[in-house]
Amino acid sequence: MRAISVFAVFALLPLAAEDRTAEAVDAFHRGRYADAREMLEKVVQAAPGDGVAQTFLALSRAATGGCDTAAGELGRQFAANQDASLRRLAGIALVECHLARNRLADAWPVLDALQKEFPGDADVLYETAKLHMRAWNEAVFQMYQKTPASFRVNQLSGEIFEIQGRYAEAAAEYRKAIEKNPAGLNLHYRLGRALLLESHDTAKLREARNEFEAELALNPSDAVAEYQVGQILLAEQNAAGAMARFERSVSLSPDFAEALVALARLKTEAKQYPEAIGLLERAVKLQPASESAHYSLMLVYRNAGRMEEAQREKTVLDQLKRPPEGEFTEFLKRLGEKTPKP
Amino acid sequence: MRLLASLALLAWLPGAGGPVEFRNVAASAGLTRAFPNGGDRTKQFIVETTGSGAAWIDYDNDGLLDALLVSGAGGLTRLYHNEGKGRFRDVTEEVGLAVASGWGQGACAADYDNDGFTDLFVTYWGQNHLYRNIGGRRFEDVTARAGLRQSRVRYNTGCAFLDYDRDGHADLFVANYLKFDPQTTPKPGENPYCWYRGIPVNCGPRGLPFDRNILYHNNGDGTFTDVSEASGIAAPDQNYALSVLTGDFNNDGLEDIYVACDQTPSLLYINRGNGKFTEEALLRGVAFDENGKAMSGMGLAAADYDGDGWLDIFRSNFSDERETLYRNRGRGEFDDATVAAGLARNTRYVGWGCGFFDMDNDGWQDLLLVNGHVFPEVDRLGIDIHFRDRAILYRNLGNGKFADISESAGPGLEERHAARGAAFGDYDNDGQVEVLINNQNEPPSLLKQAAGAGSHWILLRLTGTRSNRSALGAKVRVTAGGRTQSDEVRSGGSYLSQSDLRLHFGLGAARRVERVEIDWPSGARQVLRDLPADRVTAIEEPRGTL
Numbered sequence: 003m004r005a006i007s008v009f010a011v012f013a014l015l016p017l018a019a020e021d022r023t024a025e026a027v028d029a030f031h032r033g034r035y036a037d038a039r040e041m042l043e044k045v046v047q048a049a050p051g052d053g054v055a056q057t058f059l060a061l062s063r064a065a066t067g068g069c070d071t072a073a074g075e076l077g078r079q080f081a082a083n084q085d086a087s088l089r090r091l092a093g094i095a096l097v098e099c100h101l102a103r104n105r106l107a108d109a110w111p112v113l114d115a116l117q118k119e120f121p122g123d124a125d126v127l128y129e130t131a132k133l134h135m136r137a138w139n140e141a142v143f144q145m146y147q148k149t150p151a152s153f154r155v156n157q158l159s160g161e162i163f164e165i166q167g168r169y170a171e172a173a174a175e176y177r178k179a180i181e182k183n184p185a186g187l188n189l190h191y192r193l194g195r196a197l198l199l200e201s202h203d204t205a206k207l208r209e210a211r212n213e214f215e216a217e218l219a220l221n222p223s224d225a226v227a228e229y230q231v232g233q234i235l236l237a238e239q240n241a242a243g244a245m246a247r248f249e250r251s252v253s254l255s256p257d258f259a260e261a262l263v264a265l266a267r268l269k270t271e272a273k274q275y276p277e278a279i280g281l282l283e284r285a286v287k288l289q290p291a292s293e294s295a296h297y298s299l300m301l302v303y304r305n306a307g308r309m310e311e312a313q314r315e316k317t318v319l320d321q322l323k324r325p326p327e328g329e330f331t332e333f334l335k336r337l338g339e340k341t342p343k344p
Numbered sequence: 345m346r347l348l349a350s351l352a353l354l355a356w357l358p359g360a361g362g363p364v365e366f367r368n369v370a371a372s373a374g375l376t377r378a379f380p381n382g383g384d385r386t387k388q389f390i391v392e393t394t395g396s397g398a399a400w401i402d403y404d405n406d407g408l409l410d411a412l413l414v415s416g417a418g419g420l421t422r423l424y425h426n427e428g429k430g431r432f433r434d435v436t437e438e439v440g441l442a443v444a445s446g447w448g449q450g451a452c453a454a455d456y457d458n459d460g461f462t463d464l465f466v467t468y469w470g471q472n473h474l475y476r477n478i479g480g481r482r483f484e485d486v487t488a489r490a491g492l493r494q495s496r497v498r499y500n501t502g503c504a505f506l507d508y509d510r511d512g513h514a515d516l517f518v519a520n521y522l523k524f525d526p527q528t529t530p531k532p533g534e535n536p537y538c539w540y541r542g543i544p545v546n547c548g549p550r551g552l553p554f555d556r557n558i559l560y561h562n563n564g565d566g567t568f569t570d571v572s573e574a575s576g577i578a579a580p581d582q583n584y585a586l587s588v589l590t591g592d593f594n595n596d597g598l599e600d601i602y603v604a605c606d607q608t609p610s611l612l613y614i615n616r617g618n619g620k621f622t623e624e625a626l627l628r629g630v631a632f633d634e635n636g637k638a639m640s641g642m643g644l645a646a647a648d649y650d651g652d653g654w655l656d657i658f659r660s661n662f663s664d665e666r667e668t669l670y671r672n673r674g675r676g677e678f679d680d681a682t683v684a685a686g687l688a689r690n691t692r693y694v695g696w697g698c699g700f701f702d703m704d705n706d707g708w709q710d711l712l713l714v715n716g717h718v719f720p721e722v723d724r725l726g727i728d729i730h731f732r733d734r735a736i737l738y739r740n741l742g743n744g745k746f747a748d749i750s751e752s753a754g755p756g757l758e759e760r761h762a763a764r765g766a767a768f769g770d771y772d773n774d775g776q777v778e779v780l781i782n783n784q785n786e787p788p789s790l791l792k793q794a795a796g797a798g799s800h801w802i803l804l805r806l807t808g809t810r811s812n813r814s815a816l817g818a819k820v821r822v823t824a825g826g827r828t829q830s831d832e833v834r835s836g837g838s839y840l841s842q843s844d845l846r847l848h849f850g851l852g853a854a855r856r857v858e859r860v861e862i863d864w865p866s867g868a869r870q871v872l873r874d875l876p877a878d879r880v881t882a883i884e885e886p887r888g889t890l
Contacts, residue, residue: 167541167727201728202689237688239745267634271684297636301629304677316627319636323609 023055030058035065057088061095069099080112090120097129101136109133153182153189160192169200190217191227198230207234225255232264241268252281259289263298270298275306293322363795364703364737365754366779370790374432375424381416381764381784385720389526390548391469392416393718394501394586397450397765397840398697398782401462402426403439404480407880409771409844410435411790413782414448414466421448421466426771440482446470450765450840452588454505454514457566458813467500467518467840476566491560491567492516498555499524502588504836506599507812508575508615510865513562514812514835517577519585519603520555522548541727545719549584549606556581557603557611559621576613576621577601583608588836589644591655592819593628594676597863599817602630604641604659614676630657630670634680639665640694643766643839647700647709648672648830650744653821655832656681660695660713660839663729667695667713671744686745690736692729694718697766697839701777705799705850707827708740712791714781714839716762732760735781735791756791763789769844773880775801777848782841800824800851800877806833809885810866817865818885820847824877825854851877 026041039062045055057079063072076099079092093116100109113133116126146155160175176193179186194213197206211234217227232247248265251258262285269278279302285295300315370376382392396414403410408426415421423441424432436442447469456463461477474490475483487493494500499521505514529552533544537551559577560568572578584606593600598615602625605611609631613621625631633639640662646655654672661667666688671681682688698713715733723731737753738746750757761783770777774796781789802822806815815833822829831847851857857875864870864885875881 167725169727202691204689207689236683239684239686241684271679293636297632298634300627301679304627304629305673305679312627319626 023052023058026062027054027058030062030065035062038062039066039068053083054088057083057092061091064095064099069102073099080115086119090116090123090126094125094129097133101133106133106137106140151182153179153186156182157186157189157192160196164192164196164199169196172196173200185220187221188217190214190220191224191230194227194230198234202237207237210234223254225251225258225261228254229258229261229264232261236264236268241271244268257288259285259292259295262288263292263295266298266302270302270305273305275302278302279306291322293319296322363752364739364749365794366737366756366791367754367794368756368759368789369430369792370788373430373790374434375411375413375788375790377422377434378785378787379413379415379422379782380418381762383720384785386532387546387718387720388532389524389529390522390546390552391447391499391524391526393546394449394521395764395784395840396421396448396782397838397842398767398780398788399451399453399464399842400767400769400771400780400844401453401464401842403462403464403477403483405461406480407773409769411767411771411780411788412451412464412842413780413788414451414765414840415445416784417445417447420445421451428772430772438482440484441475443485444468444471444473449499449501450503450836451842452503452505452516452836453842453845454812454814454816454835456505456514456516456562458513458808460813462814462845465503465505465516467503469499469524470497472500472503472518486566489566491569497525500558501586502603502836502840504588504590504601504834505814505816506590506601506835507562507816507865508559508599508601508621509561509619510598510811510817510867511562511564512808512810512812512866513564514814514816515562516560516568517588517590517601517836518558518560519588520557521586521606522584523553523555524548540719540722541725543719543721543724545721549608554582554584557585571619575619576623580611580623583611585611586642587644587839589646589657590817590834590836591646591657591832592817593655593657593672595654597867599865600676602644602646602657604644605638606640606642606662607638609638610641610659612676628676629678629680633661633666633668634682639668641668642694643696643698643713644837645698645700645711646832646834646837649700649709649711649740651708651827651829653828653830655830658698658700658711658713660698660715663692663694663717666691681744684744686747687738690748693733693736695736696764697781697841699766699768699779699838699843701768701779702801702848702850703737703777703793704739705775705801705852706742707799707825707829707850707852708742710740711738711746712736712766712768712779714761714763714766714779716764716784720762730760732762734758734760735763754794756789759789761786761789765839765841767838767841767843770803770846770848773803775803775848775878777844799853800855801849802851802857802875802877803846803848803880804860805846805880805882806862807882807884808864808866809887810868811864811885814845815864815885819863821859821861822849822851822857823859823861824849824851824857827852846880 026038030038042059060072060075076092076096083089097109120126156175156179160172163172173196180189190213194210197210214227214230228251232244235244245268251261262281266278266281282299296319303312381395395416399412400409410426411424422436425435449467451466463477464475466473474487476486501521502519530547538547556578558572559575561571585603587604589602600615601613603611612625614624641659643660645658656672657670659668669682669685670678693715694717695713700709703710714735717731720731735757736750739749763781765782767780776793779791808815818833860872862870
C-alpha cells in the first residue's frame with residue numbers, strides 16, 4: 003500500500019467534516035496508517051454514515067495488512083462512491099489487495115474499469131504494469147518449474163537476454179532451442195536477429211543470413227525473414243539481390259510496410275521514382291505514423307521534382323517528430339528547465 | 345614503354361593504392377603529455393564526454409604546421425611548435441597561451457584581422473577565447489576587446505570561421521551543445537536518460553535544456569557582433585549541436601553551414617546571400633538517417649568523394665547507429681549513400697573526429713574516423729562496445745564505394761583510445777597527410793604513414809587579398825592526368841578541430857598539374873596552368889580585376 007500517492011483530499015472534504023475525520027485523513031496522508039485506522043474505526047462507529055471516513059477506514063485497513071476486512075468496503079466504494087477521486091483511490095487499493103492475496107484474476111476487471119475511467123493516470127498505469135509483470139513472472143516460474151527441458155525455456159531465456167542487450171547469450175539460448183526442436187518456427191529467425199544485433203561484421207552477417215534462410219526453409223511464406231535477408235544483401239552491397247528479396251517479401255505480405263519502404267528506397271536509388279512513390283504511398287496509408295515511410299516519400303517526391311508534395315510530407319514529418327505529450331515527458335522537461343547558474 | 349605506361353595506369357586505377365601502414369609517432373615527435381578530460385572509469389557529467397579538439401596551424405609562417413591540443417579541466421590547451429625533422433616543442437607558455445583553463449572543447453583558426461598571421465579561437469564550457477596572433481611570436485587574448493565575451497556560461501562546442509557575407513573578413517560560427525549546470529543536472533541513474541544498457545551513466549543530452557548556435561559578424565575593425573537572431577542562425581533551438589562544417593553545398597558561391605547534432609536533427613543553414621540563413625536540413629536530406637531518424641551526430645567531413653563536382657558530407661554517429669554519408673545529388677540536395685557506399689557495417693563505435701584525405705595520393709578522397717565511447721562504464725558490460733576503441737579507415741575505391749581497410753592499415757590504426765578531435769594536415773610537407781588525434785586522458789596520437797608517398801601530389805596554400813586573407817570559402821578545381829578534383833578552403837570541421845588550411849590533392853601518376861582554377865570569395869576567378877607536382881605551391885589572389 004506504500005505505492006498509494008498523496009492526493010489533495012482536503013479540498014474534497016466537505017467544509018463541515020468532523021475534525022476527527024480530518025485528523026485521521028491527515029494521518030493517513032502522512033503515512034501513519036495505523037493511527038489513521040485506529041481513529042477512523044472510532045469515527046465510523048460513532049457516525050456510520052460518514053462516507054469519507056468509511057472510505058479512508060478501508061484504505062487504512064488495506065494499508066495495514068487488513069485486506070481481508072477492507073476488500074469488501076473498497077469494492078463498494080469503488081463501485082458506488084460519487085466522488086471520482088475517492089473512487090480512484092479505492093480502486094487502486096483494491097487492486098493492491100488482490101495482488102497481496104495473489105488473486106490476479108480478480109484484479110484484472112478492477113484495473114480495466116480504472117483504465118476506462120482514468121486513462122493515462124500514472125498510478126493506474128503503474129498498477130497495470132505491476133499486474134502484467136506479476137502474471138508474467140507466474141507464467142515463467144511455472145514453465146521453468148514444470149518443463150525445464152523444453153525448448154520454450156531456452157527460447158524465452160534468449161528473448162530475455164535480448165531485452166537485456168546480451169545478444170551473444172541470447173544467440174546461445176536460441177541455438178539450444180533449435181537443437182531441441184529443429185523444426186520449431188521462429189527460432190532460426192530469432193537467432194538471426196540476435197546475431198545481427200550482436201554485430202554487423204561480415205561473419206555475423208553471413209551467419210545471420212544462414213539462419214533466416216533456415217527459417218525460410220521451414221516456412222517459405224515468412225515475409226519478415228525474406229525482408230531480413232534483403233537487408234543483409236543490401237549491407238553486402240548486393241542491391242539487385244536485396245531488391246529481389248524485398249519484392250518477394252512484399253508479394254508474400256502486401257501490407258508489410260517496412261518491406262514496401264525498403265523496396266521503394268532501392269527503386270529511388272535506381273531513379274525509378276513513379277514505382278517508388280507508389281510503394282511509399284501504400285506504406286504511409288498502412289502506417290500513417292511511420293516516420294520512415296513519410297521521410298522516404300518526402301525525399302522521392304523531392305527527387306521527382308514534386309516539391310509541393312515533398313513539402314506536404316515534410317509537414318507531416320514535422321508533426322510526427324513533435325515529442326509526445328504526457329506526464330513522463332513533462333517530468334523530464336521540468337528536469338531540463340532548471341535554470342543553470344551564470 | 346608499354347610496361348611503363350601500364351604501371352602509370354595502375355597508379356591511377358581507382359582504389360589501386362598500395363599498402364598503407366599508419367604508425368603512431370606522437371612519442372617520438374615529443375607529443376607525450378596527456379590531456380585530462382574527466383573520468384576514466386566513470387563520468388559524472390556530460391561535460392566530461394565531449395572534449396576535446398585538435399588543430400594544425402602554422403602560427404609563425406615558417407611553412408611547417410604546428411600542433412594545438414585542447415584540454416579539459418585540469419590542464420592547459422597546449423601549442424607545440426614544429427621544429428622540423430618530425431619533432432615538436434611545447435611553446436604554450438612562451439607564446440602566451442597559458443592563460444585559460446577549464447573545460448576546453450574545440451578550436452578553429454583563421455586570420456580574422458587579415459594581418460598575415462593565423463589567429464586562434466578556442467571554445468569552452470564556460471568562456472571562449474580568441475587569441476590574436478602577434479607577428480607569429482605570441483598570442484594575445486582579445487576575447488573581451490573583440491566583443492566575444494559571453495554574458496553567461498555556455499556549452500560552446502564546434503566553431504568555424506567563414507566569410508559568409510564575402511566582405512573580406514572572416515566571421516565566426518559557434519555551435520552550442522546545451523545548457524549545463526553541474527548544480528542542477530541530475531546525477532548518473534537519477535532519471536531514465538541517465539542509464540545506458542542497464543548501468544547508471546552521466547545524464548544527457550536528452551533531458552537537459554537546449555541552447556542555440558551563435559553567428560558573430562566580423563566588423564573589420566577587430567570586433568565582432570552577435571548576429572545570430574538577425575541572420576536566422578538562432579531560430580532552430582531544439583538541437584544539441586556539436587561539430588560545424590562550412591561549405592558551398594549548393595554551389596551558389598555562398599558558404600553554407602552544416603551542424604552535426606546529438607540525438608536531434610542535424611542542421612543545414614543555407615546562406616541566402618543577404619546576411620540571412622534558412623535552415624533546410626530536412627528537405628535537403630541531411631537532418632536524419634535514411635530511416636528518418638535523428639542520429640547522435642558527432643563529427644563532420646566534406647569532400648567531393650565521387651568526383652562529380654558537388655561537396656558531399658560524412659557524419660560520425662553513436663554506437664548502434666550507422667555512420668552517415670550524404671551524397672550531394674546536385675543543388676545541395678542529398679541522398680543517404682551510407683549503405684550503397686559500403687559504410688554501414690561499423691555500428692559498434694561512437695565516432696568523433698573524421699576527415700576525407702587522399703592517403704595514397706591516388707586522386708580519390710579516403711576517409712578516416714576516430715572512435716571512443718562516451719561512457720567508460722560500458723567496459724563493465726563485457727560487450728563489443730568499448731570506451732577506448734580503434735580508428736576506422738576507408739579506402740575510396742573510386743566507384744562511389746569504400747573498403748574498410750582498418751585492420752590492414754598498420755598498428756597506428758589498431759591502438760585503442762577514447763579519441764575525440766582529429767586534425768588532418770601534412771606537417772612535414774612530404775605529400776602525405778598526417779592525423780593529429782586528441783585522446784581523453786592520454787597523450788595524443790600522431791598517425792603517420794611508414795612508407796613514402798608513392799604517387800604525386802600538390803599542396804596549395806592560398807592567400808586572399810580582396811577576399812579574406814585565409815581564403816576561407818575559396819573553391820579550387822585541380823586538373824591533372826585528365827581528372828578534375830575539387831575542394832574548398834575551410835576552417836573548423838572534423839570534431840571540434842582545425843585541419844590544415846592548405847589544400848592537398850593526390851595526383852596519381854601525373855607529374856604536373858594541368859590546370860588549377862580558383863573561385864575566390866571576392867568573386868574573382870583565377871586560373872593557373874602547368875604547375876609542377878610534389879611541392880607546396882603558394883597562390884595569392886590577384887589584387888586587380890581579372
